[in-house]
Amino acid sequence: MRADRLVSLVLLLRQRGRLSAATLARELEVSTRTVLRDIEALSAAGVPVYAQRGRHGGFALLPGFQTELTGLNHDEALALLIAGSRRGAQAFGLGSALASAMLKVIDALPESHRHTAAGVAERLLIDPDTDLLARRTTTDEIPDATMAEIRRAVFAGRKLRIHYAALDQAPQWRTVDPIGLVTVRDQGYLLATRSGADRTYRLSRIHAAQKLDEPAERPDRIDLDRAWQERSTRFRTGGDQVTVLIRLNPKRREELVNTALAVHTERTDADGWLRLEASFQDSRHAEWALWQLSTQAEALAPQWLRTSLHNRATALATRYNETI
Structure with a gap:
């Protein structure tokens, strides 16, 4: 693992020039102390890394330094195979391998294309961590x-x-x-x-x-x-599925359809609202889905769901009726 990290560190310095220890630590997902130890190891191995102090200082390689460290390891090659989805690589525990592999791919390009490729990459952002409403997307965390x-x-x-x-x-x-x-x-x-x-x-x-x-x-x-x-x-x-009869504001139809397991029947009432029969995974799923829609939806049946939502709303109203 450390050997791969040292290669990635060298390639980062080759492609981006001078970088601070904090920037290198962030890119390599390690501590700044680890970066400093890695810099010392590279220097001891004869890699011409030098430090420049000051506000705009950092670490850099001597101009013209070349290396043949672009061979992909197994995990990096695998990460590239699923690189169509950066989050897919993260979900399978290959996020760091993908980043390392992309550094090696860029470094393997002819010098005439290398800077162009790096510049293009700066103009693309795929699957950011938040959407336009600043809602953070979540990815499963697996050690x-x-x-x-x-x-x-x-x-x-x-x-x-x-x-x-x-x-x-x-x-x-x-x-x-x-x-x-x-x-x-x-x-x-x-x-x-x-x-x-x-x-x-x-x-x-x-x-x-x-x-x-x-x-x-x-x-x-x-x-x-x-x-x-x-x-x-x-x-x-299969399982403990439940079917619910719902009145719904048509503006929230897509949200319900994306949440429910299936929509079996659908018609429009005289006031323009929709009346749907939809199935959910279980009672908890049904209650959660209707609660998300607030006053824009009403569960007409079964009665136990209406009672559950009523009790939940009453408890919330009581909580916020208290004076602090």
């Missing part, structure tokens, strides 16, 4: 060591032990046969089988993982897209 172990088991075709916390349950160890990894809307999933039955595990709920030596019981080839579609269909049509 690097855990994600690396999961990837190794998936790619090597070995059984995998995971310490998994199902929703509202304490974590338990279980052994699975991993099939593949999927990322959807910044959330990562492990597709696997357990005792021959299909299982889908949310990566952020895997607290620890261990690749085993025993070969996984799985087909040699897999249509991952088809497998995901089949599991999605079973998820939408």
Whole structure:
């Protein structure tokens, strides 16, 4: 890992010129103390890094320094394969590998194209962390060591032990046969089988993982897209689903459709509002979805949902009726 970081440090200095220790630390996702130790290691190895003090100081390479350090390692090559989605790389624990790989790709370009490519990159921002309303997007956080172990088991075709916390349950160890990894809307999933039955595990709920030596019981080839579609269909049509009759402001229709599992019927009332029959994953999902729509939606049935929303609204009104 340190060798890759030293390469990345050299390439950053080659491509951007003088950089401060704080900037290097941010780019490499390490502390400034680590950067200073790495600079010392590079100098000891004969890499001509020099420091310039002052307000605009930092570290730089002597002009004309060349190196042949552009070879991609396994994780960097893998990160480039999924570089169409920067968040996809992050979801699979390959964010830092992607950044390192892109530095090497730029460095491998002919000098006549290198500066142009770097300039173009400064003009593009893909998947920023917040949208126009400053709402922060969220990506599942998985420890690097855990994600690396999961990837190794998936790619090597070995059984995998995971310490998994199902929703509202304490974590338990279980052994699975991993099939593949999927990322959807910044959330990562492990597709696997357990005792021959299909299982889908949310990566952020895997607290620890261990690749085993025993070969996984799985087909040699897999249509991952088809497998995901089949599991999605079973998820939408099974379990504790509830169906709700809703009156809805048509301006909020898209929001409801994107939240519900399915909309079965829809018509327009005389006042222009919509009347829909929609299904949700369970009672908690239904209550959450209607609560998000506030007064722009009304649950007409079932009665238990109307009662639950009424109690929730009453409790909130009581809280804010108190004088502080």
